[in-house]
Each structure stands twice: as C-alpha cells, then as structure tokens.
Amino acid sequence: MADVAIDWVLDGAPMQTVVHLDVPEGAGRDTPLIVLLHGTDGDVNHMSDPGVSPGFNFEHVREGTVRNRGWRAYPNVGYWSIGLDPEVPVEGWASFLTSRGFPVLNYSQIDPRGRLTRAAPELIAVLDALDAARTGSPPPSGLEAVQERPVVLIGHSRGGILARLALVQLAARGAPLLERITSCVTLHAPNQGSTLANVAQSVARLADGWRRLIDDHVPGDQRPWAAEAIDDLLEMIQTQAGVPAFADFTIGSGTLAAIASREPVQGVEYYTFGGTSPIVVRLRGWAFTPTSVIPQFHDPPFFWSTFYQTLLALPPRDIPIPELAWGVGDILTAASRTRLPFSVHTDNPINHAQALWDQRLKIQVHAILLRAPLPQPLVVTCVTPDGTDSGRAIDAFGGPSPDGRMWHLSLQDALVLAEVDDGLWVRHPERGLSKLELVRMKSGTTYLRARRGSPRLSDMPRCELAR
Structure with missing residues (x-):
C-alpha cells in the first residue's frame, strides 16, 4: 500500500489530500480501480477497518441456525447459553476487494460532518489526479499505475451521494475522465432523503432555541446547577443532531434535487443497495435440540447440538418511523429511499453499519465488478467440477442473468449466501426448480445439495465461466 499526496485548491486556498492506494500484484491493466467513499462523520477506517470505527460489529445469526457442540457423556436440555450478540472480527471493503484482485483507493474526506460543497471538489481533484496523464500533466508520484484503468x-x-454529485459535476464540464468511470455503487445511501435527517434538523433547531432562551433569561453567574446541566444536555443534542451534513439528506433537500435533475450520467451504470433490518443487537439463546438427549452408538453416546433463537431485539418492532421499522429501514435510511429510478437495486436484511462489512453484500458487489450481476432469485443452471476432484465435488455454480449475461459463484461464496438463507435455487433441464440446502455435518463440514427427490448437482450440465 502506498500513501499518495494530492494537491488541490478550494476557494483559492491550497489543500492537500493523502490517499491510500493498494494495487495487488497481478492486477491486469483492465481491472478497474475502486474508489471507496465513507459516510458522515467517518474516516478511512470505515471502508478499510470497520472493526475500529464505528465498531458495531455484532454477530448476526439466522434464526434456527444449528451449531454442533460435540460428543458428550450425558444428555442435555434447555439452553447452552443466553446473552447479547457478541462482537466479532469483520473485514472491511478495502481488504476484501484487494484480496479479489482489485486495486483500491481510499481516503479520509475533508470535513466529514460538513456539507458536500467541500467534499465534492476534493473528490473531483482525486479523480482528476487519476486522469492527469491524459492532459499531459505528470500524475502525483505513486499514481502512475492507475492512470489508464477503468474506475x-x-x-x-x-x-454514495458524494459520488453522484461528483459525477454530475464532471459531466457538466465534459470531463474526459467520465469515459473511464464505468459504475457508481451506493451502499445504503439516502438517495431520496431520510426522515431522520429531517427530524435531526428539527431537534437541532429546537435545542438551539432552548439554549438561546436560557442564555437570554438566566445570566451565567445566577444559573442554578440544574440550568447548567440542561444547557450541557441541549448542547450535546445540538452537536449530535445538528450535523451540517444532514441538511443535504433531508427529504426534498436542494442538494438531492439538483443532483437528480442531471442524472443519470451517460455511460455510467448505477447500482443501489438498501437495508431492511434496523436491528443493532439482540438478546439471544442457543437452545439444545431434541436429539441432544438421544443416545447413539458412539462413545461417548450423546451428541449435543443447539439452535439459535432471538429472545429480544433492539430496537423493538412497530416503531412508526420508516428508517426504524423492521423490513423497511436500516436505522438511518429506508430501503425504498435508497433506490434511484434508473438503478439496478437490491435490498438485504442488514442494518446501516453492517453495509461496511456484510459478506453477502460484498459478494453481490463483486459480481457487479466482474460485469455479471447476480440475479434475484439466484437460479443455478450449471456447475463447474472441482479441478482437484473429478468425481462429485463442485467448485463453482453458474447461470444466466435476465439480461443474458452469465454469472459465476465460487463454492465458498455460495456457502456464505446459503448460510444467510439467500435463496439459492437449482434448475435442472428435466426436473424443474428446487432449492439448494445447506448441510452441516457433525464433523463441521458444510456442503450444498438439492432437496430430496431432485437431481444431484453432479448431474447438472457443466459450465466453464470466466472468473
């Protein structure tokens, strides 16, 4: 990884942005450079190491998931454990993408709590630096390897809003760089505004009004302790709710309207993702399965296994705010408001922070980068045998998308999607459609199979798809 300094000018003042560039060995010249853009109040860690910040990396497990606890000498019933979702290590977007061979550029934006009027010129300066060679100017030292790549x-x-704003501004000036920008992917962006942004603005104005009322009518040397405490509370509320950036994301904001009036930018493919789970943390239990009390011909004779149960989730159900409603929002944005009229859209049952590390979302975006977006539902029509096992082992799955393009999914990624119940289906030319099942052996081995009565996957047509 290299740190590259990019000089630019804002309102006549010299500025400098340091970007982190990572180009994996073997990345082809046609492999696109991925520019990562974090959210409000974020920094470079949000897109590289989200376990550091914001840190909401709680483990989320699908209801009914079974985990094996091993052979034991005696039976057991009740609960193996009850407690809050534990924190788990997560992988950020930067390392995921570089591990799949994509060059990545990541940086901390100027004024991450502020309006986009400062962040957009910075992003455009970064993009211009990626295209310096075309204008005959020497690129900043360290960016030579990404001067001709797609972006x-x-x-x-x-x-996501920042990316859209930069695109329309580049289009307005007819920037040649647009010929290289192939896609814009927004992850849980308030593309059509957020109710909570409107609420935050109202709360901030109310807190400001109360603070001014106290300042005007209660002199500082005469304030009782309670008045000072209230003043401190109102200041905290104003600090949290009065983030200037929220003004760009209110429903009906001038910023969003101005961007939408000039979209889509010709030649750019737009992909939007939203979340439908506002759950942050859950009180959960691992309950013993009935088979944990049945002796078997084994020494020791009892095999313990447990299944997952949600006992209490926060926030609770039925909150009458779209962003906080189960199946509707992700805590900060409603899934319906992350869509664009011209985008290819996908919703996942994850919250706003999980979009920084969710493996299912990464797999979906990876498919987009391979120019073969995964269809919904995901229907397998052919398989790729494992090159190390010419027998029944499957290395990858594939099939056509609605637009005719072929998609390719490794066994590892298919197991991830099956683990979160993404709905993988298999279509056999003679026996029709059936769902793939995730099977977990007592040894811990997992594999996929078609439901009973369906053809074996090893009997499916073979497909050799570009990786």
Missing part, C-alpha cells in the same frame, strides 16, 4: 465509485451512506 468504479463505491460510496457508503453519505459517500
């Missing part, structure tokens, strides 16, 4: 913008939350 993809991926923005989380505010970063």
Whole structure:
C-alpha cells in the first residue's frame, strides 16, 4: 500500500489530500480501480477497518441456525447459553476487494460532518489526479499505475451521494475522465432523503432555541446547577443532531434535487443497495435440540447440538418511523429511499453499519465488478467440477442473468449466501426448480445439495465461466 499526496485548491486556498492506494500484484491493466467513499462523520477506517470505527460489529445469526457442540457423556436440555450478540472480527471493503484482485483507493474526506460543497471538489481533484496523464500533466508520484484503468465509485451512506454529485459535476464540464468511470455503487445511501435527517434538523433547531432562551433569561453567574446541566444536555443534542451534513439528506433537500435533475450520467451504470433490518443487537439463546438427549452408538453416546433463537431485539418492532421499522429501514435510511429510478437495486436484511462489512453484500458487489450481476432469485443452471476432484465435488455454480449475461459463484461464496438463507435455487433441464440446502455435518463440514427427490448437482450440465 502506498500513501499518495494530492494537491488541490478550494476557494483559492491550497489543500492537500493523502490517499491510500493498494494495487495487488497481478492486477491486469483492465481491472478497474475502486474508489471507496465513507459516510458522515467517518474516516478511512470505515471502508478499510470497520472493526475500529464505528465498531458495531455484532454477530448476526439466522434464526434456527444449528451449531454442533460435540460428543458428550450425558444428555442435555434447555439452553447452552443466553446473552447479547457478541462482537466479532469483520473485514472491511478495502481488504476484501484487494484480496479479489482489485486495486483500491481510499481516503479520509475533508470535513466529514460538513456539507458536500467541500467534499465534492476534493473528490473531483482525486479523480482528476487519476486522469492527469491524459492532459499531459505528470500524475502525483505513486499514481502512475492507475492512470489508464477503468474506475468504479463505491460510496457508503453519505459517500454514495458524494459520488453522484461528483459525477454530475464532471459531466457538466465534459470531463474526459467520465469515459473511464464505468459504475457508481451506493451502499445504503439516502438517495431520496431520510426522515431522520429531517427530524435531526428539527431537534437541532429546537435545542438551539432552548439554549438561546436560557442564555437570554438566566445570566451565567445566577444559573442554578440544574440550568447548567440542561444547557450541557441541549448542547450535546445540538452537536449530535445538528450535523451540517444532514441538511443535504433531508427529504426534498436542494442538494438531492439538483443532483437528480442531471442524472443519470451517460455511460455510467448505477447500482443501489438498501437495508431492511434496523436491528443493532439482540438478546439471544442457543437452545439444545431434541436429539441432544438421544443416545447413539458412539462413545461417548450423546451428541449435543443447539439452535439459535432471538429472545429480544433492539430496537423493538412497530416503531412508526420508516428508517426504524423492521423490513423497511436500516436505522438511518429506508430501503425504498435508497433506490434511484434508473438503478439496478437490491435490498438485504442488514442494518446501516453492517453495509461496511456484510459478506453477502460484498459478494453481490463483486459480481457487479466482474460485469455479471447476480440475479434475484439466484437460479443455478450449471456447475463447474472441482479441478482437484473429478468425481462429485463442485467448485463453482453458474447461470444466466435476465439480461443474458452469465454469472459465476465460487463454492465458498455460495456457502456464505446459503448460510444467510439467500435463496439459492437449482434448475435442472428435466426436473424443474428446487432449492439448494445447506448441510452441516457433525464433523463441521458444510456442503450444498438439492432437496430430496431432485437431481444431484453432479448431474447438472457443466459450465466453464470466466472468473
């Protein structure tokens, strides 16, 4: 990884942005450079190491998931454990993408709590630096390897709006760089505004009014302790709710309207993702399965296994705010408001922070980068045998998308999607459609199979798809 300094000018003042560039060995010249853009109040860690910040990396497990606990000498019933979702290590977007061979550029935006009027010129300066060679100017030292690559913008939350704003501004000036920007991917961005942004603005104005009322009518040397405490509370509320960036994301904001009036930018493919789970943390239990009390011909004779149960989730159900409603929002944005009229859209049952590390979302975006977006539902029509096992082992799955393009999914990624119940289906030319099942052996081995009565996957047509 290299740190590259990019000089630019804002309102006549010299500025400098340091970007982190990572180009994996063996990345082809046609492999796109991914520019990552974090959200409000974020920094470079949000897109590279989200376990550091914001840190909401709680483990989320699908209801009914079974985990094996091993052979034991005696039976057991009740609960193996009850407690809050534990924190788990997560992988950010930067390392995921570089591990799949994509060069990545990531940086901390100027004024991450502020309006986009400062962040957009900075992003455009970064993009101009990626195209310096075309204008005959020497590129900043360290950016030589990415001067001719295609470019993809991926923005989380505010970063998605920032990407869209930069694109329309580049289009307005007819920037040649647009010929290289192939896609814009927004992750849980309030593309059509957020109710909570409107609420935050109202709360901030109310807190400001109360603070001014106290200042005007209660002199500082005469304030009782309670008045000072209230003043401190109102100041905290104003600090949290009065983030200037929220003004760009209110429903009906001038910023969003101005961007939408000039979209889509010709030649750019737009992909939007939303979340439908506002759950942050859950009180959960691992309950013993009935088979944990049945002796078997084994020494020791009892095999313990447990299944997952949600006992209490926060926030609770039925909150009458779209962003906080189960199946509707992700805490900060409603899934319906992350869509664009011209985008290819996908919703996942994850919250706003999980978009920084969710493996299912990464797999979906990876498919987009391979120019073969995964269809919904995901229907397998052919398989690729494992090159190390010419027998029944499957290495990858594939099939056509609605637009005729072929998609390719490794066994590892298919197991991830099956683990979260993404709905993988298999279509056999003679026996029709059936769902793939995730099977977990007592040894811990997992594999996929078609439901009973369906053809074996090893009997499916073979497909050799570009990786």
